[in-house]
Every structure is written in structure tokens, then in C-alpha cells.
Amino acid sequence: RVLHVHGGTASPLRYKFEELCDALLPVSRWELESKQLKLEITQGSKTSNLRSFSGRRLAWDRLNDLRKLVELRGGVVEGWRMIHMHWHLNFLLLSGATNSAQMWYEAIALAKELDPNWSYYKKELSTLYRKARAYEAGERIEFNGKQYPPLYTPKNDHLLNLFEITNDEQKLLRTIISENEAHRRAAEREAARRRANGAIPRDKYEAKAAKLREQVVKLRAEGLSQRKIATKVGVSQQRVQQIL
Structure with a gap:
């Protein structure tokens, strides 16, 4: 929107978005895109209000399951990229591997990882950003007498249906699995335990x-x-x- 034009009715000068970013931001857009995805645990800006969450290990494992799913499928096709972006970032935030201040850098690196030619809309992540800020501030959501973090904590069934994960794919994942797959693994562990204790196959x-x-x-x-x-x-x- 043009607020004021110097020189009377002359047409305003127009700049490309990249040029405007280079002129106003402390670092260039290309420097942001070259930033590598962080894997170490970082703290939010309000460390005194952060509460430890017992599901951080689970969130990290689910993130790795989604990465494995991308690998198994040979990449992410159009129509699935923002879904992957959203859940990758959510589990990164929930695991403590990043925070709201670093979230946009992670998003740039992740977008490039999913598809180097993909340009996403930043506003599609605004809700996730607000939830991340609330999580770092120590807020909790109460539901049916239990407290949950503001970030998304889906059940396995939701992720299985959302990503249409097959039984064969589940066998190569660590945590995003169905009850049937969990029972199968439990049976294998029990059989291995019995063999280790001297039991012979039936x-x-x-x-x-x-x-x-x-x-x-x-x-x-x-x-x-x-x-x-x-x-x-x-x-x-x-x-x-x-x-x-």
C-alpha cells in the first residue's frame, strides 16, 4: 500500500522482495536459507517459565519417523509439503530441539530439504508460532482433567491416517505404529527373551x-x-x- 509519494503525482519506486529484504534485514535471505537445521537442544527466551515435558523423547522419535517416511517415499510430492513442514516443526519445537525464535530459520532449512524449489507461505505457520510461544511461556491446556502443552500432541492413529502410513512402512518406523504392529513387536521381543533363556521354538x-x-x-x-x-x-x- 502506498502511503506517500515524494514529488507530487510521480509513480512510486518499486523494489523486488529480495532487494527489500537485503536492505532492511540484518542478514540476507540467502544466508538464512543456507543455515543448517539445528539438532542440539536449545532453550526458549523465557527459560524460567519453561516446564520439562516427559514426551520430548517421543516428539524427537516421531520427527525422525517422519524423516524416515520421506526417505522411504523418495521425497514429498506436491500437496504434502506443508503437512510435512507443519508436523516436522511441531515435533522439533515439542522435543526442545528448537524454539520460537529459531523456528523461522528451521522452516527455511526444512523447506529446502523437502523441495529446493518450494516457496511456502509464512502465514500458514502463524498458529504454530503462537503455540510455540505459549509452550515456552509454560502455558498448559486442560482437557478431561489432564494438562497438555499448547503444541500439538497427536495420537498415533491420527498420524497414521493423516500420512496414510502402510503396514510395511510401519515396520521401519520407531514410534508411529498401530496397536497391531506394537503387539507384533512385543511378541518378537518375548520370543527373543525366551530364546535367550534357553527356550526352543515351538x-x-x-x-x-x-x-x-x-x-x-x-x-x-x-x-x-x-x-x-x-x-x-x-x-x-x-x-x-x-x-x-
């Missing part, structure tokens, strides 16, 4: 038991007593009785 156990029954029945048919059979096959007499 198919091998059944094969061994079948062979033992065959030996016991054969020796009994030859006229051996239960005590002698037990001694010969290396089991207790009670076990022989159970088989017979």
Missing part, C-alpha cells in the same frame, strides 16, 4: 516331543518297564507315565 519342541513319544511307545512294546524306559530315554518315570 515347532522344534513339538518335533522333539513327537520323537520322545515314538521312542517310549516302541520300548514299551518291547516289554521294558516304565522305570527302564525313563532311564533309557533320559526322562522321569512320571513323564513316561504321561506319554503312555
Whole structure:
């Protein structure tokens, strides 16, 4: 909007956006874009009001899951870039790896990472920025008797549906998984624990038991007593009785 033009009715001078940024900002736009994504833990401006959040590790792992998803899919197609941008930044903020003061730098680096040719609208992240400021100020949102941070803390089902994550993709993720995948992993861990404690797989156990029954029945048919059979096959007499 033109407020005043020097020289009467002369047309106002017009500048390109990049030229205006270079003239007014302390650093150039290109310097901002070249800034690498920070991975270290940083503090907000109001450190005295910040509260520790037990889900920081979870937020960081979810961020890495989204990065893995991008890798598995060979990048981010048009229509998905802002969704990824929003959730990547949300989990960065929630994990403590960045703060509201650094958020815009992270957004520039992330946009370049998702698609070097993509130009996003800054205002689409304004709500996330306000939530980040509230989070750093120590604010909490109460819902159903529980308190939550102002930033987004979605359940796995929401992320699975939002990003349309398949069962095969879940197997390569760490935290964004369904209950079925969680049960599958729990079963694998239990099987590994049993093997470590000397347990044998069920198919091998059944094969061994079948062979033992065959030996016991054969020796009994030859006229051996239960005590002698037990001694010969290396089991207790009670076990022989159970088989017979």
C-alpha cells in the first residue's frame, strides 16, 4: 500500500522482495536459507517459565519417523509439503530441539530439504508460532482433567491416517505404529527373551516331543518297564507315565 509519494503525482519506486529484504534485514535471505537445521537442544527466551515435558523423547522419535517416511517415499510430492513442514516443526519445537525464535530459520532449512524449489507461505505457520510461544511461556491446556502443552500432541492413529502410513512402512518406523504392529513387536521381543533363556521354538519342541513319544511307545512294546524306559530315554518315570 502506498502511503506517500515524494514529488507530487510521480509513480512510486518499486523494489523486488529480495532487494527489500537485503536492505532492511540484518542478514540476507540467502544466508538464512543456507543455515543448517539445528539438532542440539536449545532453550526458549523465557527459560524460567519453561516446564520439562516427559514426551520430548517421543516428539524427537516421531520427527525422525517422519524423516524416515520421506526417505522411504523418495521425497514429498506436491500437496504434502506443508503437512510435512507443519508436523516436522511441531515435533522439533515439542522435543526442545528448537524454539520460537529459531523456528523461522528451521522452516527455511526444512523447506529446502523437502523441495529446493518450494516457496511456502509464512502465514500458514502463524498458529504454530503462537503455540510455540505459549509452550515456552509454560502455558498448559486442560482437557478431561489432564494438562497438555499448547503444541500439538497427536495420537498415533491420527498420524497414521493423516500420512496414510502402510503396514510395511510401519515396520521401519520407531514410534508411529498401530496397536497391531506394537503387539507384533512385543511378541518378537518375548520370543527373543525366551530364546535367550534357553527356550526352543515351538515347532522344534513339538518335533522333539513327537520323537520322545515314538521312542517310549516302541520300548514299551518291547516289554521294558516304565522305570527302564525313563532311564533309557533320559526322562522321569512320571513323564513316561504321561506319554503312555
